Amino acid sequence: xxxxxxxxxxxxxxxxxxxxxxxxxxxxxxxxxxxxxxxxxxxxxxxxxxxxxxxxxxxxxxxxxxxxxxxxxxxxxxxxxxxxxxxxxxxxxxxxxxxxxxxxxxxxxxxxxxxxxxxxxxxxxxxxxxxxxxxxxxxxxxxxxxxxxxxxxxxxxxxxxxxxxxxxxxxxxxxxxxxxxxxxxxxxxxxxxxxxxxxxxxxxxxxxxxxxxxxxxxxxxxxxxxxxxxxxxxxxxxxxxxxxxxxxxxxxxxxxxxxxxxxxxxxxxxxxxxxxxxxxxxxxxxxxxxxxxxxxxxxxxxxxxxxxxxxxxxxxxxxxxxxxxxxxxxxxxxxxxxxxxxxxxxxxxxxxxxxxxxxxxxxxxxxxxxxxxxxxxxxxxxxxxxxxxxxxxx
Numbered sequence: 001x002x003x004x005x006x007x008x009x010x011x012x013x014x015x016x017x018x019x020x021x022x023x024x025x026x027x028x029x030x031x032x033x034x035x036x037x038x039x040x041x042x043x044x045x046x047x048x049x050x051x052x053x054x055x056x057x058x059x060x061x062x063x064x065x066x067x068x069x070x071x072x073x074x075x076x077x078x079x080x081x082x083x084x085x086x087x088x089x090x091x092x093x094x095x096x097x098x099x100x101x102x103x104x105x106x107x108x109x110x111x112x113x114x115x116x117x118x119x120x121x122x123x124x125x126x127x128x129x130x131x132x133x134x135x136x137x138x139x140x141x142x143x144x145x146x147x148x149x150x151x152x153x154x155x156x157x158x159x160x161x162x163x164x165x166x167x168x169x170x171x172x173x174x175x176x177x178x179x180x181x182x183x184x185x186x187x188x189x190x191x192x193x194x195x196x197x198x199x200x201x202x203x204x205x206x207x208x209x210x211x212x213x214x215x216x217x218x219x220x221x222x223x224x225x226x227x228x229x230x231x232x233x234x235x236x237x238x239x240x241x242x243x244x245x246x247x248x249x250x251x252x253x254x255x256x257x258x259x260x261x262x263x264x265x266x267x268x269x270x271x272x273x274x275x276x277x278x279x280x281x282x283x284x285x286x287x288x289x290x291x292x293x294x295x296x297x298x299x300x301x302x303x304x305x306x307x308x309x310x311x312x313x314x315x316x317x318x319x320x321x322x323x324x325x326x327x328x329x330x331x332x333x334x335x336x337x338x339x340x341x342x343x344x345x346x347x348x349x350x351x352x353x354x355x356x357x358x359x360x361x362x363x364x365x366x367x368x369x370x371x372x373x374x375x376x377x378x379x380x381x382x383x384x385x386x387x388x389x390x391x392x393x394x
Contacts, residue, residue: 131182
């Protein structure tokens with residue numbers, strides 16, 4: 001018989017350690033002002049960085065796509081679920097990223113796992129930044145390869161690990177997996193230095209650009225474009241459509257051989273139903289807006305700089321980030337929860353991030369900014385945060 005009591009005790013332990021998670025109910029579309037659990041709030045926790053999730057043109061494209069293609073795709077891409085809309089989006093994403101080909105996945109998590117299942121062998125070596133997203137960590141574990149983690153953005157430490165592996169067996173493939181923009185701190189990986197390290201024989205660089213795609217680089221082409229790195233220097237790049245693009249899904253871009261290998265061997269591509277074609281239609285419309293409306297990225301940078309000034313004036317401990325992810329370091333999980341709840345009582349939604357998502361002792365408020373936010377909303381956030389900070393001591 002299953003030991004349900006053991007599960008109940010483990011859940012209570014999580015609650016006692018202030019690590020218990022619950023879902024709030026959203027009753028309105030994604031926007032700066034939302035209805036959450038029946039309460040009108042200003043949201044500062046969405047990854048809708050460019051304010052496109054509820055854009056009329058994207059909604060219209062989705063509706064027209066559903067009218068043409070229906071709601072469900074019905075099967076995997078390799079059976080009969082790959083529509084003309086999917087094909088068109090893959091061509092557009094390849095062109096946008098400057099790669100030969102692109103391949104759609106249902107989520108970014110599935111894309112990262114798919115790369116691991118297709119390419120990384122159990123006799124290879126995987127090197128991970130310590131602050132990588134869980135999907136990259138799980139991808140390394142799933143590969144059954146030897147996994148080594150290096151200190152956050154420490155290219156010297158990575159170089160030492162790579163050199164040690166090259167000196168022992170040059171026939172093994174070395175895989176360096178990294179976020180481009182780290183989701184909990186908002187800082188950037190040193191991609192040029194990583195690309196230089198992986199220029200050595202038998203070394204591959206895989207970049208998860210979920211939080212940079214659409215936000216960084218010329219026309220929002222992502223972190224690789226920001227650093228002027230091409231598919232030769234970064235052979236495998238993953239991007240998501242559910243953040244700055246405001247839709248859903250993900251893709252992997254690279255050379256033709258990369259994409260063809262994924263089609264043959266990526267379990268999360270071969271053995272799952274394709275995303276609805278209507279989503280591909282919506283993402284095509286979003287891609288056009290991302291490319292053409294530079295003012296959204298400019299507005300975002302204005303808000304980031306304003307946030308820095310206001311938080312510094314309030315004397316609160318922000319982390320160094322020039323992306324839409326703006327964490328306020330709290331440290332204690334219980335206090336982070338109290339701060340989040342105090343903000344919610346003042347009609348402001350900010351999520352408390354706690355272990356194991358972040359290391360023990362580094363609980364934080366993860367504030368995310370959108371081009372759709374107003375200066376007045378940001379001012380209210382900072383003033384309220386400064387007030388509740390004093391009311392919720394350690």
